[in-house]
Amino acid sequence: MKINENFQKLPAGYLFSEISRRVAEFRTNHPEVKLIHMGIGDVTLPLPNAVIEAMSKAVLDMADAQTFHGYGPEQGYASLRDLIAENDYKARGVDITPDEIFISDGAKSDCANLGDLFDVDNIVAVCDPVYPVYVDSNVMAGRGGELDETGKWSNILYLNCSADNGFVPAIPESKADLIYLCFPNNPTGVVASRDQLKAWVDYALSNQAVILFDSAYEAFITDESIPHSIYEIEGAKECAIEIRSFSKTAGFTGMRCGYTVVPKALKRGGASLRDMWNRRQSTKFNGASYIIQCGAAAVYSDSGKREVRENIDYYMNNAKIIASALKAAGISFFGGENAPYIWFKAPNEADSWALFDRLLNEANVITTPGAGFGPCGEGYIRLTAFGNATETAEAVKRIVSLIQ
Amino acid sequence: MKINENFQKLPAGYLFSEISRRVAEFRTNHPEVKLIHMGIGDVTLPLPNAVIEAMSKAVLDMADAQTFHGYGPEQGYASLRDLIAENDYKARGVDITPDEIFISDGAKSDCANLGDLFDVDNIVAVCDPVYPVYVDSNVMAGRGGELDETGKWSNILYLNCSADNGFVPAIPESKADLIYLCFPNNPTGVVASRDQLKAWVDYALSNQAVILFDSAYEAFITDESIPHSIYEIEGAKECAIEIRSFSKTAGFTGMRCGYTVVPKALKRGGASLRDMWNRRQSTKFNGASYIIQCGAAAVYSDSGKREVRENIDYYMNNAKIIASALKAAGISFFGGENAPYIWFKAPNEADSWALFDRLLNEANVITTPGAGFGPCGEGYIRLTAFGNATETAEAVKRIVSLIQ
Numbered sequence: 001m002k003i004n005e006n007f008q009k010l011p012a013g014y015l016f017s018e019i020s021r022r023v024a025e026f027r028t029n030h031p032e033v034k035l036i037h038m039g040i041g042d043v044t045l046p047l048p049n050a051v052i053e054a055m056s057k058a059v060l061d062m063a064d065a066q067t068f069h070g071y072g073p074e075q076g077y078a079s080l081r082d083l084i085a086e087n088d089y090k091a092r093g094v095d096i097t098p099d100e101i102f103i104s105d106g107a108k109s110d111c112a113n114l115g116d117l118f119d120v121d122n123i124v125a126v127c128d129p130v131y132p133v134y135v136d137s138n139v140m141a142g143r144g145g146e147l148d149e150t151g152k153w154s155n156i157l158y159l160n161c162s163a164d165n166g167f168v169p170a171i172p173e174s175k176a177d178l179i180y181l182c183f184p185n186n187p188t189g190v191v192a193s194r195d196q197l198k199a200w201v202d203y204a205l206s207n208q209a210v211i212l213f214d215s216a217y218e219a220f221i222t223d224e225s226i227p228h229s230i231y232e233i234e235g236a237k238e239c240a241i242e243i244r245s246f247s248k249t250a251g252f253t254g255m256r257c258g259y260t261v262v263p264k265a266l267k268r269g270g271a272s273l274r275d276m277w278n279r280r281q282s283t284k285f286n287g288a289s290y291i292i293q294c295g296a297a298a299v300y301s302d303s304g305k306r307e308v309r310e311n312i313d314y315y316m317n318n319a320k321i322i323a324s325a326l327k328a329a330g331i332s333f334f335g336g337e338n339a340p341y342i343w344f345k346a347p348n349e350a351d352s353w354a355l356f357d358r359l360l361n362e363a364n365v366i367t368t369p370g371a372g373f374g375p376c377g378e379g380y381i382r383l384t385a386f387g388n389a390t391e392t393a394e395a396v397k398r399i400v401s402l403i404q
Numbered sequence: 405m406k407i408n409e410n411f412q413k414l415p416a417g418y419l420f421s422e423i424s425r426r427v428a429e430f431r432t433n434h435p436e437v438k439l440i441h442m443g444i445g446d447v448t449l450p451l452p453n454a455v456i457e458a459m460s461k462a463v464l465d466m467a468d469a470q471t472f473h474g475y476g477p478e479q480g481y482a483s484l485r486d487l488i489a490e491n492d493y494k495a496r497g498v499d500i501t502p503d504e505i506f507i508s509d510g511a512k513s514d515c516a517n518l519g520d521l522f523d524v525d526n527i528v529a530v531c532d533p534v535y536p537v538y539v540d541s542n543v544m545a546g547r548g549g550e551l552d553e554t555g556k557w558s559n560i561l562y563l564n565c566s567a568d569n570g571f572v573p574a575i576p577e578s579k580a581d582l583i584y585l586c587f588p589n590n591p592t593g594v595v596a597s598r599d600q601l602k603a604w605v606d607y608a609l610s611n612q613a614v615i616l617f618d619s620a621y622e623a624f625i626t627d628e629s630i631p632h633s634i635y636e637i638e639g640a641k642e643c644a645i646e647i648r649s650f651s652k653t654a655g656f657t658g659m660r661c662g663y664t665v666v667p668k669a670l671k672r673g674g675a676s677l678r679d680m681w682n683r684r685q686s687t688k689f690n691g692a693s694y695i696i697q698c699g700a701a702a703v704y705s706d707s708g709k710r711e712v713r714e715n716i717d718y719y720m721n722n723a724k725i726i727a728s729a730l731k732a733a734g735i736s737f738f739g740g741e742n743a744p745y746i747w748f749k750a751p752n753e754a755d756s757w758a759l760f761d762r763l764l765n766e767a768n769v770i771t772t773p774g775a776g777f778g779p780c781g782e783g784y785i786r787l788t789a790f791g792n793a794t795e796t797a798e799a800v801k802r803i804v805s806l807i808q
Binding site: 119280 | 405406407408409411412414418444446447448449450451453455456459460463464466467468469472473474475476509510512513516517520521522523525526536537540541544581582611612613614655657658659660672673675677680683684686687688689690691692693694695696
């Protein structure tokens with residue numbers, strides 16, 4: 001019996017469990033202090049009424065043999081796939097057919113499970129800083145190599161992001177096979193322009209690479225020139241898989257629903273990646289919940305769209321509050337304009353965790369240390385716009401007065 | 405870019421898609437004929453009221469910021485894990501702690517994803533006939549080897565089941581590392597006695613193997629001497645992972661909820677498999693839906709338990725109807741006593757698919773051909789007890805008159 005030894009290579013501590021530990025310690029020592037949460041990327045507004053009504057009805061469907069729903073299609077209900085094709089793609093001039101769309105229990109599962117389609121012997125490229133799931137799931141699959149003292153894996157190609165390149169990485173000079181891109185970006189909140197995405201598509205096409213494009217935050221884009229989907233770029237259907245989520249768009253973090261698009265035009269090694277993903281999902285997944293899919297379908301109703309827009313506007317107003325306060329204080333930052341994340345560096349503190357601790361202990365605000373997303377995040381802090389507006393204003397006031 | 409070539413080894417046709425194709429063809433040619441479905445393993449009774457009420461409330465929780473639930477624990481809510489530990493284990497004298505229980509979106513996902521914990525270089529043992537997911541997920545991971553003309557994979561150890569051993573396989577003479585066992589069994593409906601399970605636990609302990617025990621059908625056991633959990637066997641915590649489902653127990657096929665138990669005592673290669681599964685689920689999964697988990701918790705309420713029992717009794721009454729009719733006709737069969745499946749061979753037909761076609765075309769009953777579950781299933785047919793009682797009686801009458 002041999003276990004998968006790659007698991008043993010992963011460092012024990014997770015970013016968010018370390019944050020929880022420090023917060024719990026603070027709370028034990030200072031039970032009287034009310035902390036403001038600006039760290040976790042979870043939504044706080046309740047679900048849209050349209051979603052609630054659709055799910056209430058779906059629950060009752062399950063109470064009657066005539067309307068009961070047992071096993072659904074592993075790919076998701078056709079009605080929901082049709083709505084996605086129509087609203088998320090056709091409405092933006094992109095032709096994606098429903099049978100290229102796979103509904104799942106969330107973008108995190110899809111991001112991680114997509115690795116099943118690829119050989120262990122591929123070069124993975126990720127941005128630094130990056131959403132840890134891309135890296136950790138590949139390390140588990142044996143694509144990491146060894147961890148060095150700077151926190152980088154020997155077989156992973158890191159696309160360095162910094163203030164110099166506006167946290168949008170340059171096209172690498174060496175060859176990568178699997179490229180994870182996330183725009184609008186978590187954690188930095190930056191977006192990629194059409195030209196920047198075009199350069200990545202061209203690179204992938206000429207290297208026979210596959211882009212795994214995470215567009216979980218596309219609903220937060222306000223600048224009309226920024227693509228919402230990689231498929232707005234010519235040639236992307238021949239080289240990209242797109243992963244989307246209802247979590248941040250419609251407040252579905254506790255509901256569990258997302259989807260992945262694998263175009264039929266995407267072929268590698270003579271095989272259709274769409275057919276491979278279909279086989280993977282049919283074998284290792286049993287469809288998303290009927291009730292949750294009914295809720296997701298309601299996101300595309302007229303009232304659903306209006307309510308979702310209102311919630312996103314609320315969060316983006318928080319982002320504006322944060323951005324304005326930082327700007328007024330002369331603190332430079334990234335994001336916040338087309339994403340619910342703001343990424344900034346304190347003028348007088350080069351260590352993310354030290355800054356995290358000062359913000360926790362002295363400003364009583366919980367944030368996320370940028371170093372937790374990769375070595376290039378060192379010195380930075382991620383703030384999220386998913387909180388309450390009044391608390392957000394108070395928190396950013398305290399942050400500014402502490403670090404200015 | 406190298407794709408995972410193991411996918412290309414899998415035969416294109418699935419059992420259930422081939423059945424659907426033949427049924428669709430029949431329906432096109434005979435639109436006037438009403439078919440009775442005795443094939444698919446899906447439930448038909450609506451959800452218990454206790455579950456409906458709990459989910460209706462949970463949906464409303466999501467409509468109010470005060471009771472809204474965002475991201476939940478990847479391992480599932482502690483309240484549900486406590487109920488499982490108490491009701492499914494402690495009540496049967498088994499000490500499983502809540503932190504050894506991992507809630508998921510279903511047993512199919514867990515069965516397939518558990519492979520992540522093990523090296524590609526392990527000998528997998530499966531019963532023949534078998535639930536195809538065990539085999540296909542291992543083939544995808546590279547543990548299959550090559551497919552031979554009899555439908556067997558060169559690197560998989562098949563535990564042959566037949567009428568001679570009552571479809572409970574003998575302990576193998578060679579060494580296996582990962583052993584998939586499912587009792588009550590899908591597709592044969594047979595159960596394993598305490599002594600039979602003890603022999604497997606002893607084998608696993610002495611070979612340092614791991615048993616993946618699928619007890620999705622434990623709620624259908626009527627014989628009090630039959631173990632519901634592998635952990636009722638001494639030593640099992642050091643060698644077994646148990647996978648369970650709310651699907652068949654409580655009608656959750658369209659809901660998506662199951663759980664997996666990985667005891668802390670289970671260690672291999674110096675590592676805790678519980679900690680590895682925790683890391684896998686934390687990295688590649690984001691928890692089951694809050695609403696669905698609230699529904700699952702209601703299964704353990706007094707009224708939930710009563711209603712679940714009534715539904716299971718209804719299905720088991722169908723099993724009795726089938727069993728009595730076959731017995732009266734002198735047709736021998738397996739299962740139906742402690743499982744919702746009946747497994748029989750026609751006296752005058754040695755080919756599963758030919759028998760399937762005759763039952764479809766002449767008796768107008770949809771069944772499942774045993775050969776679809778593996779070479780040892782050849783000649784057999786699986787009937788399920790999940791239908792309507794009147795239709796079930798009519799279907800089995802037609803089957804008997806056709807094959808007798």
